[in-house]
Structures are given as structure tokens and as C-alpha cells.
Amino acid sequence: MIGTATAVLSSCPALAAARSAPALSRAHPLPIHSVRLLPSTWLDAIEANRAYLLRLEPDRLLHNFRVFAGLAPKGEVYGGWESDTIAGHTLGHYLTALSLMHAQTGDAACRQRVDYIVDELAACQAAHGDGYVAGFSRKRGDVVETGKALFPELVAGDIRSMGFDLNGCWVPFYNWHKLFAGLFDAQTWCGNARALPVAVALGGYIDRVFAALDEDQVQRVLDCEHGGINESFAELHARTGDPRWLALAERIRHRKVLDPLSVRQDSLPWIHANTQIPKIIGLARLHEVTGKPEHAVAPRFFWETVTRDYSYVIGGNADREYFTAPRTISKHITEETCESCNSYNMLKLTRHLYAWRPEARLFDYYERAHINHMLAHQDPATGMFAYMVPLMSGAAREWSKPFDHFWCCVGSGMETHAKHGESIWWAGDDGALLVNLYIPSVLDWRGKRARLRLETAYPFGDSIALTVEQPGDGRFPIALRIPGWCRGAALAINGKAEPLAVTDGYARIDRRWRAGDRIVLTLPMALRTEPTNDDPATIALLHGPVVLAADLGPADRPFDGPAPALVAADVLAGFAPVDAAAGRFRTQGIARPGDLAFAPFFQMRDRRTAVYFKAFDDAGWTREQAAYAAEQARLRDLAARSVDVINLGEMQPERDHQLTAKNSYAVTYRSRHGRDARTFGYFEFRAQVRPGPLRLQATYWGEERNKLFDILVDGTRIATQRLDGAVPGDFFDRAYAIPEALTRGKQSVLIRFQPANDTTRCGPVFGVRIIAP
Incomplete structure (x- = not known):
């Protein structure tokens, strides 16, 4: 997807001819509190987020923490996931966000909230008396109780890990990973002195749990999603120097996934x-x-x-x-x-x-x-x-x-x-200032006693101006990233064109700086296509670093047309700028079924969009239309033979067929509605029948895996279906004969889908038909 540095240099003649400088071996980001954003899209995002963070009530996020510590809550619990067994995960994120927002903007209210939350967590932890502090719960049947109840079970060897559920609790160690991160960020960015002791005490509780487990038991625990809890203990070691935490961090290694990756084997599919x-x-x-x-x-x-x-x-x-x-x-x-x-x-x-x-x-x-x-x-x-x-x-x-x-x-x-300023400016181990993101900002580089201002309309303008407002120590290299999509970059200093010294994709300038020195980097932007990594005929459009999308109408209205396609020998020749500086273009005669307006994808938040397009020449488009016509003929024949059609996952059709269900959910995938049934669940509905031989036809997605389920008609099993990824990349139909004895003299039957055993799931099923042969 992204070219290598060598490819970047060889494709840009002005840079290829420049002399090279030694490659850097290390770098570190300059701290976010030394960066202030200037007006831009990124500052708009920061301010919208700050407003939201300050609308949230810490006491409501702390509800479960206090209740499970035996303390009276000070606010009602929030809804959604905070009312489920994963409750409490948001508080860790919130602590981090408040800490970063304080560092990024200097907002005092955010720091006050951080201090309040840490004090509350310390109080909850003290009430437990053993280092435990958490907001998650767990379910035993219909009973919801404190998540603390599961850890004596783990210690006793009772470990029931189901991917996202551990002994009835939704990802408890993932939850703690977020809390640890929030505590660390409270210490780092707000100087909170109580945060690390809370983390140390909680670490002690968790360490005692793992100390009781053998290696096989640890791996069974880690089969449940656990976030980066290994990172939490590596960081706790870095902050305390205590080897206890390092030993635990190295022990929390999910071998099933990490061992193959550590020998460069791809263990990621599915x-x-x-x-x-x-x-x-x-x-x-x-x-x-x-x-x-x-x-x-x-x-x-x-x-x-x-x-x-x-x-x-x-x-x-x-x-x-x-x-x-x-x-x-x-x-x-x-x-x-x-x-x-x-x-x-x-x-x-x-x-x-x-x-x-x-x-x-x-x-x-x-x-x-x-x-x-x-x-x-x-x-x-x-x-x-x-x-x-x-x-x-x-x-x-x-x-x-x-x-x-x-x-x-x-x-x-x-x-x-809360942190759009964290990766703009970096310092190399040779004292160089590296500029990686072109986000308007001011840097107060305290280590060099320097101050620099970055001004640009990027990614909607190709000019980037960097002004040295205070030179500090005076001499230091500045390295400006040349993006991989760039062709023909240019550099000027104080209005004079300068050659570029480049290494590893950077334009490097090494000189003694004076107050008022101004660098202008020009990164010309052009419209281009990019294919998917498996099909050169499936393409996306970009302008500079920005992905473009076609506007298919407002988000509050349904889109039921065909996916648009592009038909041209030269796709780019069929685009005309509407406002190229804003990333807005329009097709001219190459889009099917009609011309399209394109704009930056990230801005199209209230629109329906198309990002990828099949690209055809004229002959290919003719073949595509013929294939479409043949498929429509097949669907008409199927409709003619259908006795009943059950559109699962759609409210009115399910009501019309008297659908009932347990532990079953409506799903939508690739614009098709369907329904699944999870462990110990089912769904069933009434379907019309008629005399004579009939088949039940169900539709599945071809890459579903590890699903095994039964299909019953009026209580009699007519089939067991296994889904194991046998039809990659497409939906497929399976038809099952219905014994005539089950339909004789009846106008309808009860169809039931259910998991075949207590460890598997059913479907999803993307529609059912009763059809005649």
C-alpha cells in the first residue's frame, strides 16, 4: 500500500539527485504539552472532543467502582456498554483522554477531573483492602454480581474462557489494561502523585491471581481478550524498577498468537x-x-x-x-x-x-x-x-x-x-528536529530553547511554512518528511530555492538558525488511483494524502441503487476538478450509472459514499452487464418457485412469520439482513407450505467458520449444517429436502434454527425460502 523510502526517492528526481545524510537510529516524540495546535481540522476535532469530555459526569462512570467497593454511588450508571459486564472500561479511556487534553490544551478543568477520579479510585481500593479496584461485573445466569467473584474461581482452576467472556465477565483484563493506562497518563501528564500507588496495589492483586496458575491455565485465561495487559506490567516495571512486574509482563504472553508472529509466521487469518x-x-x-x-x-x-x-x-x-x-x-x-x-x-x-x-x-x-x-x-x-x-x-x-x-x-x-499534537514533532538521537505530520501548530522545544511555528492548509494545500520564532541554541538539523505519494517536492529558505539533502524519505536542512528564518516546503498534489492488494480492477481515488469518495446521497435516506462503476481506458482523464484545493472533483462520462461528485471521505460524515470502484474498459463493461442480466433471470425463476420467503433480520417480515428467539440477534452484512443464534439460543418462525415435495433453502455467507447448527421442522431435525469457510468471497444457498410427512395436510410449519451443541453458534442465516423443485 505504501512505497518504501527507496521508491520514494527514485520517483522524485529532485530528491534522487540530492546528497544523502546518515540515517538516524533512534527518535522520540516531543511531549504533547510542548505543542499547541493552530486553527485547523485537527483543532476542531480537539475542541469537539473537549466539549464532550466535559459533558460526561465522572460520578456516573465511577458508579460500579463505588457500588462494588461497598460505597454509596454518587451518580447513576450510564447506559450501553457501561450497563453491561464490561462496565468501567470507559473510565480508563476517560482518564487518559482528560490527561492528554490537559497536556494538549492546558485545560485546568480536565486536570481537576483527573485528580478527582484518582482520589475516588484510591477510596474504592482502600474499601476493598486488598488492592482490587474495578467497575466490571459478571453474570451467573440471570444474576449480576461484582466481577471480583470470578478471581477465586480462576485461582481454583475453574477457567471458562470463550473469547470475549471469562467466567461470565466480558473481557476483565482488557478492562484493567485501560484503567492502568489511565492511571499512568494521570501521573505523566497531570503529575498526579496518587495514580501510581493505585496501579501498584492493583498490580499486586492481579499478580497474586496469576501466581496461582500454571502455564496451561495462564494460556486459557489469555484466550479471552485481554487487551495489552502485558504492556501494563511492562510499564509498571519501567515506572517503579520492580522486577516483579517485568516477570509478570513476560509471563502474560498469549503463545497461540504471539509465538508464530515471533518467528515471522502469519497467524492472523480469521x-x-x-x-x-x-x-x-x-x-x-x-x-x-x-x-x-x-x-x-x-x-x-x-x-x-x-x-x-x-x-x-x-x-x-x-x-x-x-x-x-x-x-x-x-x-x-x-x-x-x-x-x-x-x-x-x-x-x-x-x-x-x-x-x-x-x-x-x-x-x-x-x-x-x-x-x-x-x-x-x-x-x-x-x-x-x-x-x-x-x-x-x-x-x-x-x-x-x-x-x-x-x-x-x-x-x-x-x-x-485529545492528542492530535503528539506525533507532529520528533527529536532524533543526533539532535535533529523531525517534522512528520503537517498539522498547524507551535512547538516550544525546551531542550533546545527553541520555538517554531508550522503553518499550512495541508492536506488541502501543498505549501508548508515553518518559521523559526526563537532559535535557542541556534544550530540543529530540521528534517521534513517527504510523503511517499509526492512527486516533485521543492524547498525554499527565506524565499530562496534550496537543494534537498534526503535520507530515509526526509528533506534535511542543517544550519545555524536565526529568529525569523522561514522554510517553505512544497508538496505538489495530484489525483491518482490505487488498486486493492488483490485486484487491480478494484480501485480507490486519492488526492495527495486524502482518500476521496463519491457522494451517493444523505445518510438519512436509503441507498438501493447498484454500486457505481468507472468505465474508461484512462480513468483519471475522466475526472474534472470542481475545487481541487478542497479535494473536490467530478466524473465526466465515465461513471455508471451516472456521473458522480467526489470529496474527501473523512468529511462525508452525513453522506452515503462509495470509496472503491470496479474499473472496466468498454468490453469488460459489456460482459458485466450480461452477467447481471443472467443473475436477474435466475432470481425471477427462484421467485416463481417460492412458496414462502422469510426475510430474517427485518422487523415486519419477522413479525409476519411469528418469529420468536432466545440469545439471537439480527445482523446486517454486505447489505443483506439476517439472524444468528448464539450459545444456548435459537430462533424459530412459521413458514407457509403446500402439498407435494418442498425444500427449505437457506442463505449463508461463505466465509463463516466454526458454526454447527440444526434445522428442525415441527420439532423434527431435517439437517445439521456446518459452516467452515468453504465458499470464500460470496454468499451461497443450501437446500434441504422437507419430508412430505411433515407438511401433509398443513398450511404452515414451525422452522427452528439452533446450535447443535453447547459450544457452537448458528448462522447467521441471510434469509430462508420454502421452494418447489
Whole structure:
């Protein structure tokens, strides 16, 4: 997806001819409290998020913490996930977001909230008396109780791990990872003295749990999503120097996933994507605190593999939260792409790798995901967040509600949009100032006693102006990243054109600076196409670093047309600028079924969009139309033979067929509605029948895996269906004969779908038909 530094240099003649400077070996980000953002899209995001953070009530997020500590709550619990067994995870995110917001803006109210929350956590911990503090709960049947009840069970060897549920609690160690991170950030950015003791005491409680487990039991616990709890203990060791925490961090290693990655084997297909990224970040932190090179292998390999084989044009990854088969992006452009937490964590991982070896290509990826996914995942008009950022034609983003959702991507969104200044400015180990993101800002570089101002309309303008307001020590190199998409970059200092010294994708300037010195970097932007990693005929459009999308209408109106296509021998020749500086273009005669207006994808928050397009020449388009006509003829024949059609997952059709269900959910995937049944659940409905031989036809998605379920007609099992990924990349139908004895003399029958045993799931089933042969 992103070219290497060598490719960047060779494609830009002005840079290829320049002399090279020695490569840097290490770098570190300049602290966020030394950066102030200037008016821009990023500052708008910060301010929208700050308003939301200050609307939230800490006492409501602390509700469960106090109740489970035996203290009277001071506020009602929030809804959504905060009313489920994952309750409390938001508080950790919120602590981090408040701490970062204070550092980024100087907001005193945010720091006051941080101090209040830490005091409350300390009080809850003291009430427990053993270091425990948490807000999560657990379920035993219909009983909801404190999550603390599960840990004596773990210690006793009773470990029931089901991926996201551990002994009836939704991801407790993931939850604690967020809380640890919030406490660490409270210490780092707000100077809170009580945060680290709370973390140490909680660490002691968790250490005692793991001390009672053998290696097999540890791995069974880790089979449940646990976030980056290994990172938490690596960081606790870094802050305290206590080897106890380092030993625990290294013990919390999910071998099933991390061992293959550590020998450069791709273990990612068909596993939950965001469950893995924090574990990798934990290894990266372990590498930093121990210096052990083996801890660095998996993070590097994982980053390369995900960005090359699993990432979409906006920098996000995963479909329905899972990695698919590698290099199959064109087959997974759906309304369930790009969970926002994934990119939040991939950007964290990128920062670790960059600190080890500063390479511009790492920030080519970072910039791509930061602009096109992270900005897309917040609505600055409301401060709300999108869980998924869908790329399927006709899809629209679904926004959170302020007090009723609290998804994981709400929590990571609070953090993301509190820290847009954290990765603009870096310092190299040779004293160089590296500029990686072109976000308008002012840097107070205290280590050099220098002050610099970055002004630009980027990514909507190609001119970047960097002014040295205070030169401080005077002489230091400045290295400006040349993006991988750049062709023909130019540099001027104080109005005079200058040659570029380049290494690893940076224009490097080494001189003695004076107050008022002004660098102007020009990065010409052009419209270009980018194919998916598996199909050169499936393309996206970009202008400079910005992904463009076609406008398919307002989000509050349904889109039921065909996915648009582009038909031309030269696609780019069929685009005309409307306002190129704003990333706005329009097709001229090449779009089917009609011409389209294009704009930056991240800005189209209240629109239905198309991001990827099938590109055809005239002959290919003729073949496509013939295939479409043949499919319509097949569907007409099927409709003629259908006795009844049950559109699962749709309210009125399910009511019409008297559907009842337990532990079953309506789903939507690739614009098709369906329904599943989970462990111990089922769904059933009445279907019309008629005399004579009949078949029950059900539709499934071909890449469903590990599903085994029974189909019953009036209580008699007529089939057991296993879904094991046998039909990749498409929906498929399965027809089951209905014995005539089950329909004789009847006008309707009761159809039931249920898991075949207590460990599996059913479906999803994307519609059922009763058909005649």
C-alpha cells in the first residue's frame, strides 16, 4: 500500500539527485504539552472532543467502582456498554483522554477531573483492602454480581474462557489494561502523585491471581481478550524498577498468537483483529524496557503484514472486526470494515517502531490512517464517534450517542481526539528536529530553547511554512518528511530555492538558525488511483494524502441503487476538478450509472459514499452487464418457485412469520439482513407450505467458520449444517429436502434454527425460502 523510502526517492528526481545524510537510529516524540495546535481540522476535532469530555459526569462512570467497593454511588450508571459486564472500561479511556487534553490544551478543568477520579479510585481500593479496584461485573445466569467473584474461581482452576467472556465477565483484563493506562497518563501528564500507588496495589492483586496458575491455565485465561495487559506490567516495571512486574509482563504472553508472529509466521487469518494489536504493543514495550531483540520481531513483522496484506485504502483493517484471508481486500468491502479501535492501536504501534528506527514510510502509513480513518471516525459537529467506518458503496457511518453507547471505539475516540499534537514533532538521537505530520501548530522545544511555528492548509494545500520564532541554541538539523505519494517536492529558505539533502524519505536542512528564518516546503498534489492488494480492477481515488469518495446521497435516506462503476481506458482523464484545493472533483462520462461528485471521505460524515470502484474498459463493461442480466433471470425463476420467503433480520417480515428467539440477534452484512443464534439460543418462525415435495433453502455467507447448527421442522431435525469457510468471497444457498410427512395436510410449519451443541453458534442465516423443485 505504501512505497518504501527507496521508491520514494527514485520517483522524485529532485530528491534522487540530492546528497544523502546518515540515517538516524533512534527518535522520540516531543511531549504533547510542548505543542499547541493552530486553527485547523485537527483543532476542531480537539475542541469537539473537549466539549464532550466535559459533558460526561465522572460520578456516573465511577458508579460500579463505588457500588462494588461497598460505597454509596454518587451518580447513576450510564447506559450501553457501561450497563453491561464490561462496565468501567470507559473510565480508563476517560482518564487518559482528560490527561492528554490537559497536556494538549492546558485545560485546568480536565486536570481537576483527573485528580478527582484518582482520589475516588484510591477510596474504592482502600474499601476493598486488598488492592482490587474495578467497575466490571459478571453474570451467573440471570444474576449480576461484582466481577471480583470470578478471581477465586480462576485461582481454583475453574477457567471458562470463550473469547470475549471469562467466567461470565466480558473481557476483565482488557478492562484493567485501560484503567492502568489511565492511571499512568494521570501521573505523566497531570503529575498526579496518587495514580501510581493505585496501579501498584492493583498490580499486586492481579499478580497474586496469576501466581496461582500454571502455564496451561495462564494460556486459557489469555484466550479471552485481554487487551495489552502485558504492556501494563511492562510499564509498571519501567515506572517503579520492580522486577516483579517485568516477570509478570513476560509471563502474560498469549503463545497461540504471539509465538508464530515471533518467528515471522502469519497467524492472523480469521482471528479478531483488535484483540491482537495491544498484545503486540505490549511486546514492543517489553523490547524497550528489556532491550531483548526477540521482543521486537513480532511487532515489526505484524506491522509489515497488516499494512501490506490486510489494510484498506483509509489505513484501517478488518471486516466484521476480524482479519480475513491475506490480500483479499476487494472481496471484503462491506458495511462492517475498519473498526476504529484497530487504527487507534496501529498508530500506537507505528510510534514504537518509528522510535526504534525513524523511517518516513512508517509515517506515510500513520498519516494515511490519521487523516482518512481517525478524522473520519469523529463527527466534530457533535463530538460523537463511529465504531465501524464502512467502505461499501451506499454505506454510511453510524454515530454514538453521548450517554447510551460507550463502545470501545467511543473510549479510543476520546483519546484519539485529545492528542492530535503528539506525533507532529520528533527529536532524533543526533539532535535533529523531525517534522512528520503537517498539522498547524507551535512547538516550544525546551531542550533546545527553541520555538517554531508550522503553518499550512495541508492536506488541502501543498505549501508548508515553518518559521523559526526563537532559535535557542541556534544550530540543529530540521528534517521534513517527504510523503511517499509526492512527486516533485521543492524547498525554499527565506524565499530562496534550496537543494534537498534526503535520507530515509526526509528533506534535511542543517544550519545555524536565526529568529525569523522561514522554510517553505512544497508538496505538489495530484489525483491518482490505487488498486486493492488483490485486484487491480478494484480501485480507490486519492488526492495527495486524502482518500476521496463519491457522494451517493444523505445518510438519512436509503441507498438501493447498484454500486457505481468507472468505465474508461484512462480513468483519471475522466475526472474534472470542481475545487481541487478542497479535494473536490467530478466524473465526466465515465461513471455508471451516472456521473458522480467526489470529496474527501473523512468529511462525508452525513453522506452515503462509495470509496472503491470496479474499473472496466468498454468490453469488460459489456460482459458485466450480461452477467447481471443472467443473475436477474435466475432470481425471477427462484421467485416463481417460492412458496414462502422469510426475510430474517427485518422487523415486519419477522413479525409476519411469528418469529420468536432466545440469545439471537439480527445482523446486517454486505447489505443483506439476517439472524444468528448464539450459545444456548435459537430462533424459530412459521413458514407457509403446500402439498407435494418442498425444500427449505437457506442463505449463508461463505466465509463463516466454526458454526454447527440444526434445522428442525415441527420439532423434527431435517439437517445439521456446518459452516467452515468453504465458499470464500460470496454468499451461497443450501437446500434441504422437507419430508412430505411433515407438511401433509398443513398450511404452515414451525422452522427452528439452533446450535447443535453447547459450544457452537448458528448462522447467521441471510434469509430462508420454502421452494418447489
